[in-house]
Amino acid sequence: MYKFFIETVGCQMNQLDSELAVSGLTRAGLERVMDYAFADVIIFNTCSIRQHAEDKVYSAIGRLKQWKLQKPFGVIGVIGCMAQKDQGKIISRAPHVDLVLGPGQLDLLAETIYRLLETKSVGVSTQPEILVSLQRLKDDHSAVKESFRLFDPARKVESRKNRFQALVRIMFGCNKFCTYCIVPKVRGPEQSRSPVEILNEVRQLVDQGVKEITFIGQTVNSYKYFMPRGNIVTKIPIPLKDVGVVGGDDIIRLSDLLYMSSEINGLRRIKFVTNYPVGMGDDLLSAVRNLPNVSKYLHIPVQSGSDAVLKRMKRQYSVAEYKELIDKIYETIPDAAVTSDFIVGFCGETEDEFRETVELVRYCRFKNSFVFKYSERPDTRSAELYADDVDESTKKRRNNELLDVQEEICLELNRKFIGRKVEILVDGETKNYDDGKVQLSGRTSCDRIVVFDADNSDLIGQFIEIEINNASPFTLFGCR
Numbered sequence: 001m002y003k004f005f006i007e008t009v010g011c012q013m014n015q016l017d018s019e020l021a022v023s024g025l026t027r028a029g030l031e032r033v034m035d036y037a038f039a040d041v042i043i044f045n046t047c048s049i050r051q052h053a054e055d056k057v058y059s060a061i062g063r064l065k066q067w068k069l070q071k072p073f074g075v076i077g078v079i080g081c082m083a084q085k086d087q088g089k090i091i092s093r094a095p096h097v098d099l100v101l102g103p104g105q106l107d108l109l110a111e112t113i114y115r116l117l118e119t120k121s122v123g124v125s126t127q128p129e130i131l132v133s134l135q136r137l138k139d140d141h142s143a144v145k146e147s148f149r150l151f152d153p154a155r156k157v158e159s160r161k162n163r164f165q166a167l168v169r170i171m172f173g174c175n176k177f178c179t180y181c182i183v184p185k186v187r188g189p190e191q192s193r194s195p196v197e198i199l200n201e202v203r204q205l206v207d208q209g210v211k212e213i214t215f216i217g218q219t220v221n222s223y224k225y226f227m228p229r230g231n232i233v234t235k236i237p238i239p240l241k242d243v244g245v246v247g248g249d250d251i252i253r254l255s256d257l258l259y260m261s262s263e264i265n266g267l268r269r270i271k272f273v274t275n276y277p278v279g280m281g282d283d284l285l286s287a288v289r290n291l292p293n294v295s296k297y298l299h300i301p302v303q304s305g306s307d308a309v310l311k312r313m314k315r316q317y318s319v320a321e322y323k324e325l326i327d328k329i330y331e332t333i334p335d336a337a338v339t340s341d342f343i344v345g346f347c348g349e350t351e352d353e354f355r356e357t358v359e360l361v362r363y364c365r366f367k368n369s370f371v372f373k374y375s376e377r378p379d380t381r382s383a384e385l386y387a388d389d390v391d392e393s394t395k396k397r398r399n400n401e402l403l404d405v406q407e408e409i410c411l412e413l414n415r416k417f418i419g420r421k422v423e424i425l426v427d428g429e430t431k432n433y434d435d436g437k438v439q440l441s442g443r444t445s446c447d448r449i450v451v452f453d454a455d456n457s458d459l460i461g462q463f464i465e466i467e468i469n470n471a472s473p474f475t476l477f478g479c480r
């Protein structure tokens, strides 16, 4: 039996794609190993969002030259965004790579690898295969849909991180074309999956024991699917208490998906990421408020607190509009936790513009912020239009300063939980830094990490109540 090893970097899209790749390969008769030294196939699922992510993959592939010399019949595959972006360049830089396969071709991964292995095993040399045609997505939307249909629901339980949490893709690609971003180029145009397929997949996962689902999409709140109202009752695979929740027109929106999936028995928690700040409709906010099994957690990246920078980034909102949205969220859902992403040192960002970002972080009181230094991506609008003119040390300083401000807010917000009881889904073990003792950790509905002492790991996968007795910026501590 051939053995494969897979390494994944990047976002939750990649995490899910890797789960699907693992399922596809095991179904094709390959066995997964956790040490590449024992593998016949090594796959890198890659990310292109920043240069740093790519550099790490290129050096990891470089180190595999030796492995390939010892195992000439082995297969090295590069999948994911970097495969789509660099295509044949990967082979020129690393001729020992056998397969480059983009995100829209994932359904072809197992058969291609199997073919390469079989051909090599009889001593016939192979040419590197490059399967990256985004054209397939553009011309033939059914190719994407087909790859969804064959692929997403076909996931094996063992390929997931654990039995009780699962990612469900509700859309593919992005149409926003923010000037700094490579995603629309490598993941193709925005396409929403049919709600019937999504809900069937969710139900199938819940039947397998999943308690928490995360709907994922690059701009998840843009989810839209045309479906005549009459079909909703006949085709949606769950009994609906109140079909009236579905929008008045024939468009199924994210809020509708939330209402419908919230009725699935046994599904205790539903999350969704990532939101774009435009299109956070009242329907969505009230779904989050009204549905007890929808997490009160909203990740809505703002990227910058300066209108001028937002304009250069081609984000489609102003700082005032974002603040209005934040006000409305806290009004509608008082216990909501909002998180954001920021890019510091974007082309031409002045000190004053950066100060506006710091100001916005203080205003919004995010539960957490992810801060990134701008990294120029080839063939993006910002690379074409503007100079990457903020020097590295300024980027670093702004990055650290923003994180420091955010950390203060994190601690303030977390301290408010001391003395309160929270419900968490226990999701794993963690080691206490001080004494090395193993503790358990989980997350609240508002996505806060909670750590507590426990004698054994039987609680993993369960919802339990914890009383919080201490807080650090990124963790709550408590006991049962």
Ligand code: 5AD
Pocket: 049, 050, 180, 181, 182, 301, 303, 341, 342, 343, 372, 373, 374, 375, 376, 377
């Ligand atoms: N440089 C730095 N950060 C980026 N992001 C996207 N593109 C870039 C880039 N070129 C960040 C954005 C996005 C997150 C996933 O990655 O903040 O929300």
Ligand code: SF4
Pocket: 174, 175, 176, 177, 178, 181, 182, 183, 184, 218, 219, 276
């Ligand atoms: Fe990239 Fe903007 Fe699309 Fe997000 S919304 S994936 S940042 S282009």
